[in-house]
Each structure stands twice: as C-alpha cells, then as structure tokens.
Amino acid sequence: MKNDDKLKSKDLPLLLLKSSQGHARRAIAIYQKRGSSENEIALHCGMAVEHLAKYILALINTALLQENKADEDSLLFLCGAPLEHSKKVSEIRTIGAEDACKRVQKIYPGIGYSPTVGATLFGARNSAAHLGVADLEDAYAALYAAMLMIKNFLPKTRIGWEGYWGEESAAASTLLNEEEDNLRARYVAKITAAEQRFAAQYSGISEDARSTVLKIVLEHPRANYDHKEKRACPACNSFAWLGFDLKTDFEADFERDGTPIGVVEVTTATPKSFDCPACGLLLSDIELEFADMDGEVYIEEKDIRDTVQFEGGDLDF
Structure with a gap:
C-alpha cells in the first residue's frame, strides 16, 4: 500500500x-x-x-x-x-x-x-x-x-468459529481434534516408557538404596537453564527439573488516577522443558501443557528510576 x-x-x-x-x-x-x-x-x-x-x-x-x-x-x-x-x-x-x-x-x-x-x-x-x-x-x-x-x-x-473459518469450519474442527489426539497419544507413550524405565532400573534395590541413588541423580539438572524449579515428574513422581527462559520487560507504573509515576522492570520465566534424570522423561513445548507445567512465572518486579532514557532524550514522569 x-x-x-x-x-x-x-x-x-x-x-x-x-x-x-x-x-x-x-x-x-x-x-x-x-x-x-x-x-x-x-x-x-x-x-x-x-x-x-x-x-x-x-x-x-x-x-x-x-x-x-x-x-x-x-x-x-x-x-x-x-x-x-x-x-x-x-x-x-x-x-x-x-x-x-x-x-x-x-x-x-x-x-x-x-x-x-x-x-x-x-x-x-x-x-x-x-x-x-x-x-x-x-x-x-x-x-x-x-x-x-x-x-x-x-x-x-x-x-465466531464459523465466521472466522467460513467453508473451512468443519475441516478446522476435525483437524483440531485430530492433532490434539495425536499429540496426547505421543505424550502418553512418553509417560508409559518413562514409567517402565524407572521400574526396570529401581525395582531390584531396597527403599533406602533407591532414596540414596535418587538424591544424587536428582541433585542437578542435566541441562543449563536461565531459571529452574523442581516439579513432580508425571511418570515417576520424583521431584525433577523444569527449566525456564527468562525475559525482562519495562512497563510504565501508574497511580490509581492514571498519573505516570515511573517504570517497573518485570522479569518473567516461560517454561521450556522438563527433565527427569530418574526415569529419563523429557518434555517440551505442547507436552508441558498436557503435564500442567506451562504456566509463566514472575521472577522479579522492581522500580528502576523516575526518568527513562529514550532515543532523542529523557522522559520525565
């Protein structure tokens, strides 16, 4: 144009x-x-x-x-x-x-x-x-x-759905259901395989020995992440590692009446992958939603200063 x-x-x-x-x-x-x-x-x-x-x-x-x-x-x-x-x-x-x-x-x-x-x-x-x-x-x-x-x-x-898709409405509905079924089937297969690996690896040892081994195995994640938190593994129930990507944004902060008073630096973490060294389960992308691990986490929020540097000069609030 x-x-x-x-x-x-x-x-x-x-x-x-x-x-x-x-x-x-x-x-x-x-x-x-x-x-x-x-x-x-x-x-x-x-x-x-x-x-x-x-x-x-x-x-x-x-x-x-x-x-x-x-x-x-x-x-x-x-x-x-x-x-x-x-x-x-x-x-x-x-x-x-x-x-x-x-x-x-x-x-x-x-x-x-x-x-x-x-x-x-x-x-x-x-x-x-x-x-x-x-x-x-x-x-x-x-x-x-x-x-x-x-x-x-x-x-x-x-x-609505039909207005958006037009003649493709029925095909879109079918595709959504098919792809969800396919992805969930792969997710369930991963969980089942991880459960079998865990059972095969730890079923022959005593409870005390298993606890000792798992404590060592789960102490550190197998990959580097910007941020990490422990979550229960959906396959073996061990507390393993959910890794996150960090992102920092700057947002204006206002009084209740709408008067700008400064800028807030907000750091958030988006889940990237789940890794359980105990059973070998590795989840990422859509699989994290199926495992209920897809929620964004607020890491830090802090005021920075009352004047923000922009191209062309300062903006005073």
Missing part, C-alpha cells in the same frame, strides 16, 4: 482480521495435501495467530498495537494521526507476536493463553522464516498450537 492510499489506523482491525483468516485457511489447505511444505504451515500458522491477537487489540484501541518502546511516528499513527508522506507503511513498528498475545491475556485474563504454547508456535514460525527450516513434527505442533489459540481468542472478537 502506498502512502497516497491514505492508510489510517482505523483501517487496521479489518486488515488484520482478513489477513489472519487468509493465513489460517491457507495453513489448513496445505495440511490437507499432506507431504506439503512444513515451512509454509509454520509460517501461515504464526501469522494467523499474530494478526488475530493484534485484531483483538485493535478492536479496543489501535494504540495497543504499539511496541513497549514505540518510536514517535508509529505511536502517532496508531493513535489516529495521518501517515506522513515521508513515512512508509513498512516503517510502522508494532508489538511482536508473543507480546501481542500476552497483552491480550493481560486485558482478558481468562482467555486461556499459554506462553509455552505460544513459544511452540512462534518458535516454529521463526525457524521457518529466518532459517528456511521447520521440522515436520514442529510444524504440526505449531498447527495444533495455532488452532487452540484461535479457538481461545475468537470469543473476544466480533465473529
């Missing part, structure tokens, strides 16, 4: 919705062909969910599409100012995919968004976009993640 087409921020909700629907339906079509490009599945699924999340935000106010550190021109456009002739549409900066989903969740806490499921989807999308490679298993996991997120997000839109 050219500048002289006079794109306005009020046009964004419909554009984002149509784009989301197009990508979602294209992903379904590619999947139904079987053996088609897993890269395309991952790409279309990621774009469908990102644009749906941004559509929900834009329905409330297009200013919610701004990045945490939005540049002035992008912020003005998203708040309704005309797009300047010197500014291209491609230069407008908006919030990233995962942050858009988290912002939707912050507005609608009961929407059912899982950061771990989001990481599964956007990880596969980014791999396909930046490396040109997405594993078939990752692409199908991303497809299920996208379908689940679309299902959870649609109640907060002005359209």
Whole structure:
C-alpha cells in the first residue's frame, strides 16, 4: 500500500482480521495435501495467530498495537494521526507476536493463553522464516498450537468459529481434534516408557538404596537453564527439573488516577522443558501443557528510576 492510499489506523482491525483468516485457511489447505511444505504451515500458522491477537487489540484501541518502546511516528499513527508522506507503511513498528498475545491475556485474563504454547508456535514460525527450516513434527505442533489459540481468542472478537473459518469450519474442527489426539497419544507413550524405565532400573534395590541413588541423580539438572524449579515428574513422581527462559520487560507504573509515576522492570520465566534424570522423561513445548507445567512465572518486579532514557532524550514522569 502506498502512502497516497491514505492508510489510517482505523483501517487496521479489518486488515488484520482478513489477513489472519487468509493465513489460517491457507495453513489448513496445505495440511490437507499432506507431504506439503512444513515451512509454509509454520509460517501461515504464526501469522494467523499474530494478526488475530493484534485484531483483538485493535478492536479496543489501535494504540495497543504499539511496541513497549514505540518510536514517535508509529505511536502517532496508531493513535489516529495521518501517515506522513515521508513515512512508509513498512516503517510502522508494532508489538511482536508473543507480546501481542500476552497483552491480550493481560486485558482478558481468562482467555486461556499459554506462553509455552505460544513459544511452540512462534518458535516454529521463526525457524521457518529466518532459517528456511521447520521440522515436520514442529510444524504440526505449531498447527495444533495455532488452532487452540484461535479457538481461545475468537470469543473476544466480533465473529465466531464459523465466521472466522467460513467453508473451512468443519475441516478446522476435525483437524483440531485430530492433532490434539495425536499429540496426547505421543505424550502418553512418553509417560508409559518413562514409567517402565524407572521400574526396570529401581525395582531390584531396597527403599533406602533407591532414596540414596535418587538424591544424587536428582541433585542437578542435566541441562543449563536461565531459571529452574523442581516439579513432580508425571511418570515417576520424583521431584525433577523444569527449566525456564527468562525475559525482562519495562512497563510504565501508574497511580490509581492514571498519573505516570515511573517504570517497573518485570522479569518473567516461560517454561521450556522438563527433565527427569530418574526415569529419563523429557518434555517440551505442547507436552508441558498436557503435564500442567506451562504456566509463566514472575521472577522479579522492581522500580528502576523516575526518568527513562529514550532515543532523542529523557522522559520525565
């Protein structure tokens, strides 16, 4: 779109919705062909969910599409100012995919968004976009993640499941159920195999000897993580390691009347994988949701200072 087409921020909700629907339906079509490009599945699924999340935000106010550190021109456009002739549409900066989903969740806490499921989807999308490679298993996991997120997000839109999918509505419902069944079957198979390994390895020794060995085995995780916590293993009940990725964001802090008073640095941890050295169980991505280990954890929240350094100068609150 050219500048002289006079794109306005009020046009964004419909554009984002149509784009989301197009990508979602294209992903379904590619999947139904079987053996088609897993890269395309991952790409279309990621774009469908990102644009749906941004559509929900834009329905409330297009200013919610701004990045945490939005540049002035992008912020003005998203708040309704005309797009300047010197500014291209491609230069407008908006919030990233995962942050858009988290912002939707912050507005609608009961929407059912899982950061771990989001990481599964956007990880596969980014791999396909930046490396040109997405594993078939990752692409199908991303497809299920996208379908689940679309299902959870649609109640907060002005359209329903059938309105979103159109003629692909029945196929989308079938696909969602099929992929969930397939993923859960693989998860159950992993749990069963881990239970059998644990029984075979520890059934022949005394309870005291088992406790001593497990204490040593479980003392440290087998991989390095930004953050780690102990959780009960769904296969052997040992307290093993759930590893997290850390992310730090900066958010404005306000008085009750809306007066800005400073900036808060918030560090959150998103579950990445569960590793049990006792039985060999290793879970990641969607499997963490099945094991009820997909919840994001707030690690730290602290005030930093009353003046924040931005490009072009300081912003005093």
